[in-house]
Amino acid sequence: xxAALFAWMFxxxxxxxxxxxxxxARWRVLNDEEPPPPDAPKRTEPPAA
Numbered sequence: 001x002x003a004a005l006f007a008w009m010f011x012x013x014x015x016x017x018x019x020x021x022x023x024x025a026r027w028r029v030l031n032d033e034e035p036p037p038p039d040a041p042k043r044t045e046p047p048a049a
Contacts, residue, residue: 013019
């Protein structure tokens with residue numbers, strides 16, 4: 001009975017797209033900066049320390 005419950009939960013997760021993108025989330029954690037808005041000017045010099 002317990003195995004059937006786990007199998008049903010797994011199938012439900014796969015159908016709902018839980019495992020669609022396994023690569024992006026792992027790299028998103030490492031990127032702490034928000035992407036700049038499209039109309040923001042680009043920085044040409046490094047920020048002052």
